[in-house]
Amino acid sequence: xxxxxxxxxxxxxxxxxxxxxxxxxxxxxxxxxxxxxxxxxxxxxxxxxxxxxxxxxxxxxxxxxxxxxxxxxxxxxxxxxxxxxxxxxxxxxxxxxx
Amino acid sequence: xxxxxxxxxxxxxxxxxxxxxxxxxxxxxxxxxxxxxxxxxxxxxxxxxxxxxxxxxxxxxxxxxxxxxxxxxxxxxxxxxxxxxxxxxxxxxxxxxxxxxxxxxxxxxxxxxxxxxxxxxxxxxxxxxxxxxxxxxxxxxxxxxxxxxxxxxxxxxxxxxxxxxxxxxxxxxxxxxxxxxxxxxxxxxxxxxxxxxxxxxxxxxxxxxxxxxxxxxxxxxxxxxxxxxxxxxxxxxxxxxxxxxxxxxxxxxxxxxxxxxxxxxxxxxxxxxxxxxxxxxxxxxxxxxxxxxxxxxxxxxxxxxxxxxxxxxxxxxxxxxxxxxxxxxxxxxxxxxxxxxxxxxxxxxxxxxxxxxxxxxxxxxxxxxxx
Numbered sequence: 001x002x003x004x005x006x007x008x009x010x011x012x013x014x015x016x017x018x019x020x021x022x023x024x025x026x027x028x029x030x031x032x033x034x035x036x037x038x039x040x041x042x043x044x045x046x047x048x049x050x051x052x053x054x055x056x057x058x059x060x061x062x063x064x065x066x067x068x069x070x071x072x073x074x075x076x077x078x079x080x081x082x083x084x085x086x087x088x089x090x091x092x093x094x095x096x097x098x
Numbered sequence: 099x100x101x102x103x104x105x106x107x108x109x110x111x112x113x114x115x116x117x118x119x120x121x122x123x124x125x126x127x128x129x130x131x132x133x134x135x136x137x138x139x140x141x142x143x144x145x146x147x148x149x150x151x152x153x154x155x156x157x158x159x160x161x162x163x164x165x166x167x168x169x170x171x172x173x174x175x176x177x178x179x180x181x182x183x184x185x186x187x188x189x190x191x192x193x194x195x196x197x198x199x200x201x202x203x204x205x206x207x208x209x210x211x212x213x214x215x216x217x218x219x220x221x222x223x224x225x226x227x228x229x230x231x232x233x234x235x236x237x238x239x240x241x242x243x244x245x246x247x248x249x250x251x252x253x254x255x256x257x258x259x260x261x262x263x264x265x266x267x268x269x270x271x272x273x274x275x276x277x278x279x280x281x282x283x284x285x286x287x288x289x290x291x292x293x294x295x296x297x298x299x300x301x302x303x304x305x306x307x308x309x310x311x312x313x314x315x316x317x318x319x320x321x322x323x324x325x326x327x328x329x330x331x332x333x334x335x336x337x338x339x340x341x342x343x344x345x346x347x348x349x350x351x352x353x354x355x356x357x358x359x360x361x362x363x364x365x366x367x368x369x370x371x372x373x374x375x376x377x378x379x380x381x382x383x384x385x386x387x388x389x390x391x392x393x394x395x396x397x398x399x400x401x402x403x404x405x406x407x408x409x410x411x412x413x414x415x416x417x418x419x420x421x422x423x424x425x426x427x428x429x430x431x432x433x434x435x436x437x438x439x440x441x442x443x444x445x446x447x448x449x450x451x452x453x454x455x456x457x458x459x460x461x462x463x464x465x466x467x468x469x
Contacts, residue, residue, distance in 0.1 A: 009133045009158060013174065043174035047158040051178055080424040093157045 001032055002087040007060075010048070014041040019088060028083045029064060031074040034094070048091060063090040100423050103168070104432055105217055105465040106440055107136035107147065110458035112151055114169045117453075121430055121444040124453045130161065130172060135443035138419055138462045139163075140206050145213035146466055150175075152203035152218070158215040160202050160217075162224040169311050178218055179203070182239040188222060189251040198222045198242065205419060207262035210269065219259035223250060225288060238288035241274070246293065246310040246342075253313050253332075260418055261317050265324040272467035273327065273342060278303075278313035279330070283342050294342030298331060315358045316418040320367035324383035328370050328397070330418070335372055337397050348397025353384050363446060364429045371423075371431060371447060373416045382413035389435070392447050406450035407441065414439070419462035426467055428469035434460025 007015050011018060024097045030049045031054065038045050045051055046061060054074065054089040058064065065079045081087035102228035104115040111129025122280065126292040130136075131153045139151035151163040151172070164175040179200045190196035201221040202453060209215035214231040224242045226235045235333075241247075258277055265271035270287040280295040298312045305311075320326065329336040330343065333356050336345040349355035354374045363369035376384045377400050383389065391400040405461045414435035422428035434440045438457040443450045 007157075009155060012132065013158075013161060046177045047155075047161065052180070057157065057307070070201060 001085045002036075003085055004030065004033060004037055004081065005090045007091060007093040009093070010044060013043050013067065014049065015043075016041065027075075028078050029075050030069060030072070030089075033078070033089055034074075037094045056095045059094040061094055063092055064088075101432060101468040102426065102428055103137045103141075103146075103468060104422075104440065104442070104453065105141065105169070105462075105464040105466070106166070106434055106457065106460060107139050107151070107163050107419075107462035108434075108438070108458040109135055109461050112136040112139055112153075113454070113457060114319075115440065115453050119426055120265040121424075121426075121442055122348070122451075124442075126454055127169070129458075132168070132185055134161070134172075135202075135402065136461065138205050138464075139201060140208060140464045141466050142213035142216070143210045144208070146324055146468055148231070149206070149212040150206045150216055151210060152206055154202040162203065162232050176228070176234050179218070179224075179226055179235050180237070181224060181242065182237040183243070186242065187248055187255055187386065189249055191252065193356075195248065196220075196294050198224070200224075201256065203237075204258045204260045206263055207264060210266055217262050217272075219262050219274060221256045221258040222252075223257045223259040225259055225274060226261070226287070228445075240289055241282060241284075241291045244282070244291055246279070249310065250276065250279040256265050262317045263317055263327070265319070266321045267291040267324050273317060273319070275314040275329075276309060277315065278332075280312040280314050280447070281317060281342055295345070296343060297338070297345030298336065299334070300346075302332065302464075316360050318360050318362050318370075320362045323367050325369065326396075328360050328362060330357045330372055331358065332378060335360065335397065336401065348393070350393070350398030350400055351393055353389075353402075357375075357416075359416055359433065361421045361423055363431075363432070364423050364425040365427055366394070366429070366446075369394050369446070370397060372400075373433065375415060381415045383390065386411050386413060388412045388414065388435075390431070390443075390450075403447040405444075405448065405449070406443075417461055420460050422425070422463045422465040424465045424467045430465065432463050432465055434463045442446075455457070 100119040105115040111132045113128030142148040147168040149165040153161040162175045186193035205219040207217045218226040261275035262275040282291040283294040325341040390403040414437040422435040431443045
């Protein structure tokens with residue numbers, strides 16, 4: 001089970017809590033996780049990735065296992081700890097506002 | 099007993115304010131979509147329980163919300179706004195060509211007859227239409243493909259299509275306004291458009307009388323007179339009596355003719371309201387006084403309405419979509435400020451009182467008069 005942590009505004013939009021649990025078929029990548037997330041919660045379509053290009057929205061970041069995965073290939077396998085569900089995949093709103 | 103529902107979009111969420119016909123005691127609900135910018139929310143004239151809301155964020159992009167129960171519950175609708183055909187360019191601030199990019203929905207205008215049909219005016223300027231209650235959106239591309247479009251340049255707020263006015267006697271006839279391109283009119287449901295800016299004069303563009311390029315802030319039509327439109331331009335309050343074929347200035351004795359809002363009394367089509375703002379470099383009311391100006395003569399002669407409004411140390415702005423009227427008798431007038439106040443007048447502007455004082459900055463105000 002993959003654990004995805006959402007920022008507060010997306011929790012409200014999707015009507016979910018901080019952590020969303022997802023069954024994601026292998027291979028476990030950013031792309032496959034986000035595909036399943038959007039399929040289960042279609043209100044999130046377009047809010048994390050551009051719906052056409054699938055590119056990350058510029059003011060969001062993706063973290064996992066204390067590393068920044070934002071600019072990694074969307075098809076790169078995520079760390080084992082994310083795959084096993086011991087560590088979450090975090091979607092973070094970039095800090096702004098001073 | 100009639101009721102009134104005021105729909106307020108703010109920088110940090112939406113609020114629904116409701117009252118009976120006395121419009122003295124108000125119930126405040128919200129924030130809906132807390133933390134998100136709500137540029138506009140508006141009800142369907144054909145179904146008062148059908149509401150649409152434009153929800154956006156610099157982080158998360160555009161979301162379109164729909165309510166089928168008067169705002170008690172909401173659900174995300176479609177948020178795919180794809181330009182049709184060649185995207186093309188407009189003119190950037192530095193004069194260079196700049197590709198059109200969708201940024202947000204500024205204004206939603208539901209059809210007068212069909213609750214599932216709604217128009218969306220977006221930045222970068224284009225007009226979209228949905229006929230399935232906002233689930234899917236298609237562009238009416240003839241506007242963005244107008245021969246003048248490559249020369250459209252954004253105002254300080256962006257290249258936004260912010261006003262959509264539908265002729266109640268002919269739904270194929272619509273007026274839209276773009277900052278800073280001007281007014282365009284269609285007579286065939288959006289298949290073709292022509293500029294409707296003759297008579298506008300703007301000293302901020304190289305050719306002050308140009309056919310296109312004027313920074314129109316807002317236009318308003320009374321449903322009984324679809325050929326008469328009132329306009330708050332960047333500077334100048336204007337009027338047309340021939341459906342936009344020609345405009346004339348009616349600023350008259352206003353203290354300043356810069357501003358954003360303009361609206362019309364529901365029962366008196368020659369009674370017009372504006373809120374003068376100091377200037378394009380001072381986006382606050384003049385002299386620290388919040389004054390609505392009313393003309394009962396269709397323009398030129400204006401009276402300051404001040405009763406109940408702050409008359410010292412007030413430096414708020416009122417944005418283009420942030421004034422509305424109800425259809426009761428006497429007519430109610432409402433506006434929201436950058437300071438988060440929403441003011442209401444239940445006597446056509448003679449006196450005012452705040453419904454709420456401390457909301458986030460108000461972006462839009464719409465009113466429903468309910469049976």
